[in-house]
Amino acid sequence: MKFSDAINDAMKVAMRQDPKVLxxxxxxxxxxxxxxxxxxxxxEFGPDRVFxxxxxxxxxxxxxxxxxxxxYRSVCVHQRVDFFLLAMDQLVNSAxxxxxxxxxxxxxxxxxxxxxxxGWGQGPTHSQALHSWFxxxxxxxVVMPTxxxxxxxxxxxxxFDNNPVVFLEHRWLHNMEGEVSEGDFRIPLGKARLAHxxxxxxxxxxxxxxxEALHAAEHVKAQGVGCDVIDLRTVRPLDWDAVFSSVxxxxxxxxxxxxxxxxxxxxxxxxxxxxxxxxxxxxxPQRLCLPDHSQPTSPALTKNFYPGSGEVVGAxxxxxxxxxxxxxxxxxxxxxxxxxxxxxxxPF
Amino acid sequence: MTDLIELLRGMKRIRAxxxxxxxxxxxxxxxxxxxxxxxxxxxxxxxxxxxALKPSDYAVSSHRGHAHYIGxxxxxxxxxxxxxxxxxGCSRGRGGSMHLIDESVGFMGTTAIVxxxxxxxxxLGLAAKLDGKEQVSAIFLGDGATEEGSFYESATIxxxxxxxxxxxxxxxxxxxxxxxxxxxxxxxxxxxMVAAYGGLDTYFVEGDDPEATTDELQKAVDxxxxxxxxxxIEITTYRWREHCGPNWDNHLPYRDEDEFENWKERxxxxxxxxxLLERGTISAERIASINQDVxxxxxxxxxxxxxxxxPDESEAYIDEYMA
Numbered sequence: 001m002k003f004s005d006a007i008n009d010a011m012k013v014a015m016r017q018d019p020k021v022l023x024x025x026x027x028x029x030x031x032x033x034x035x036x037x038x039x040x041x042x043x044e045f046g047p048d049r050v051f052x053x054x055x056x057x058x059x060x061x062x063x064x065x066x067x068x069x070x071x072y073r074s075v076c077v078h079q080r081v082d083f084f085l086l087a088m089d090q091l092v093n094s095a096x097x098x099x100x101x102x103x104x105x106x107x108x109x110x111x112x113x114x115x116x117x118x119g120w121g122q123g124p125t126h127s128q129a130l131h132s133w134f135x136x137x138x139x140x141x142v143v144m145p146t147x148x149x150x151x152x153x154x155x156x157x158x159x160f161d162n163n164p165v166v167f168l169e170h171r172w173l174h175n176m177e178g179e180v181s182e183g184d185f186r187i188p189l190g191k192a193r194l195a196h197x198x199x200x201x202x203x204x205x206x207x208x209x210x211x212e213a214l215h216a217a218e219h220v221k222a223q224g225v226g227c228d229v230i231d232l233r234t235v236r237p238l239d240w241d242a243v244f245s246s247v248x249x250x251x252x253x254x255x256x257x258x259x260x261x262x263x264x265x266x267x268x269x270x271x272x273x274x275x276x277x278x279x280x281x282x283x284x285p286q287r288l289c290l291p292d293h294s295q296p297t298s299p300a301l302t303k304n305f306y307p308g309s310g311e312v313v314g315a316x317x318x319x320x321x322x323x324x325x326x327x328x329x330x331x332x333x334x335x336x337x338x339x340x341x342x343x344x345x346x347p348f
Numbered sequence: 349m350t351d352l353i354e355l356l357r358g359m360k361r362i363r364a365x366x367x368x369x370x371x372x373x374x375x376x377x378x379x380x381x382x383x384x385x386x387x388x389x390x391x392x393x394x395x396x397x398x399x400a401l402k403p404s405d406y407a408v409s410s411h412r413g414h415a416h417y418i419g420x421x422x423x424x425x426x427x428x429x430x431x432x433x434x435x436x437g438c439s440r441g442r443g444g445s446m447h448l449i450d451e452s453v454g455f456m457g458t459t460a461i462v463x464x465x466x467x468x469x470x471x472l473g474l475a476a477k478l479d480g481k482e483q484v485s486a487i488f489l490g491d492g493a494t495e496e497g498s499f500y501e502s503a504t505i506x507x508x509x510x511x512x513x514x515x516x517x518x519x520x521x522x523x524x525x526x527x528x529x530x531x532x533x534x535x536x537x538x539x540x541m542v543a544a545y546g547g548l549d550t551y552f553v554e555g556d557d558p559e560a561t562t563d564e565l566q567k568a569v570d571x572x573x574x575x576x577x578x579x580x581i582e583i584t585t586y587r588w589r590e591h592c593g594p595n596w597d598n599h600l601p602y603r604d605e606d607e608f609e610n611w612k613e614r615x616x617x618x619x620x621x622x623x624l625l626e627r628g629t630i631s632a633e634r635i636a637s638i639n640q641d642v643x644x645x646x647x648x649x650x651x652x653x654x655x656x657x658x659p660d661e662s663e664a665y666i667d668e669y670m671a
Binding site: 090 | 406408437438439440441442443447449451456457459460461463464465466467468469470471472473474475476478479485497498500501502504505508509666667668669670671
């Protein structure tokens with residue numbers, strides 16, 4: 001099943017199970033159905049529970065808060081993270097605060113699905129990965145699945161969690177195929193997935209970078225280097241036990257992130273490992289993030305902007321102090337650099 | 349029909365609480381240690397919250413929310429305890445004057461950021477419509493909030509989805525110290541602007557006339573309850589004290605004493621009392637008895653707040669997430 005179909009499956013399972021689950025946002029019932037993720041919802045659950053919205057991101061989020069106070073679980077959908085920035089007041093001042101601010105007597109179970117763009121000229125305001133912003137806010141949970149199985153299990157868990165959850169889907173993952181469990185299948189928030197095992201290097205990753213990490217881990221395995229790849233799945237709460245226990249075993253840490261490095265989830269992981277595991281690291285920790293810069297648009301400008309599996313191999317080389325071959329891995333990408341594969345023909 | 353004697357009692361209760369706060373706020377060492385926005389001069393609309401609306405109706409409000417909380421039926425002792433930062437406060441000391449809640453009477457919360465609670469009220473309206481119980485969601489806001497994008501967005505959503513929401517706008521002419529003429533175009537009339545949005549019934553009434561205000565608000569609420577879709581009502585009013593805090597501020601160069609005196613003369617509280625006495629609807633003895641009841645109630649509420657314990661310091665670090 002495709003990642004996007006797994007999202008769709010989770011939506012249907014949740015809405016069948018609980019008549020209080022709603023789904024709305026600009027385009028949820030339009031002809032494109034949010035990259036197919038909301039396909040069939042309005043037909044099965046009707047226009048009272050599945051509906052389009054005015055282009056009003058902030059109020060729409062506040063509506064979800066209000067409906068939550070009266071017992072409804074809204075899944076709000078936005079086709080890009082960047083549009084959702086208009087809703088920061090409702091996310092940060094309302095949704096994240098309500099439970100604490102009113103003495104713990106009520107809560108705001110809402111799920112906000114946001115799509116992170118990349119490539120094909122998405123540019124400065126259609127390709128920001130801002131999970132580190134969201135992770136900065138106490139009261140929020142921040143989820144970013146990598147594969148179809150996790151997408152379904154984590155979305156179901158998010159919808160039925162009693163707190164506001166920001167659910168981040170990388171656009172380049174929507175077409176990824178994977179086995180997906182049937183029915184009401186849930187994955188707890190705050191539990192990382194060990195996606196690859198090895199004893200030499202700990203790679204902590206999230207979202208699309210886990211795909212790159214897995215290619216790199218397989219590639220260096222053939223050269224005698226073993227990597228743990230910890231796919232965080234959620235960045236708030238973050239599975240510190242998984243990170244610490246792996247680093248304790250490998251003594252080497254590489255953090256991958258799909259966002260900018262400054263004041264980020266990657267900064268936090270490196271800071272806490274440095275502070276709480278003195279003497280464990282055999283080499284200075286490394287990270288690969290996007291450049292600390294706005295994202296460009298033209299394919300000429302994005303060519304080397306995003307780190308990939310080749311760069312991951314380079315960072316592993318530097319951690320273990322040994323040159324590893326990476327050119328043959330990089331040569332495997334036969335399609336253009338600004339699309340996830342030949343299936344993607346734009347426009348967004 | 350609204351019971352005008354109850355309206356008078358409601359206004360007196362609100363004024364007595366607010367006056368009680370003003371009298372105590374600056375007493376040293378200060379005990380009410382949070383930003384506090386008083387509703388003195390603006391009691392009418394708050395008192396109507398409990399009369400034009402039903403207990404099962406929802407309501408949300410803003411930073412200046414004491415009157416709406418009290419009027420809707422919120423527990424006064426727990427409100428004062430909240431302002432004093434006590435564990436018996438309606439938000440257990442985590443919200444203060446600007447975060448009041450009493451869900452037992454449908455008062456779903458006041459929030460501090462201008463325009464913030466407006467879409468929350470629309471969401472409560474969405475729930476009310478889905479639940480099909482003829483509930484109304486009332487959103488109390490000020491003239492400043494109509495300048496926020498969240499107001500326009502919320503009005504649009506309420507109109508498109510025909511939600512049972514009433515936007516109750518108290519226009520008190522100022523946002524903090526900024527008068528309307530520096531915030532809105534000269535020829536803008538707020539309720540006319542909202543009428544031009546489409547999809548909302550709009551109303552306007554001068555808030556110095558307690559009966560006209562009562563009738564107009566009740567008419568608007570009844571129409572919303574009938575399923576006709578959302579409504580907006582603009583009611584003129586005036587805040588007597590400073591924007592935030594217990595003091596007078598007519599000496600500050602943003603408004604003048606004459607303006608204040610003019611509004612004070614038009615105060616709807618004594619006006620309502622005068623009208624009811626003149627008509628023989630109420631006797632002087634009954635008024636005296638109401639005054640005494642209110643005084644005792646407010647004294648008891650302050651006593652409760654003062655005698656309540658503070659939360660344990662460990663409560664700062666709980667309830668970030670709901671299990």
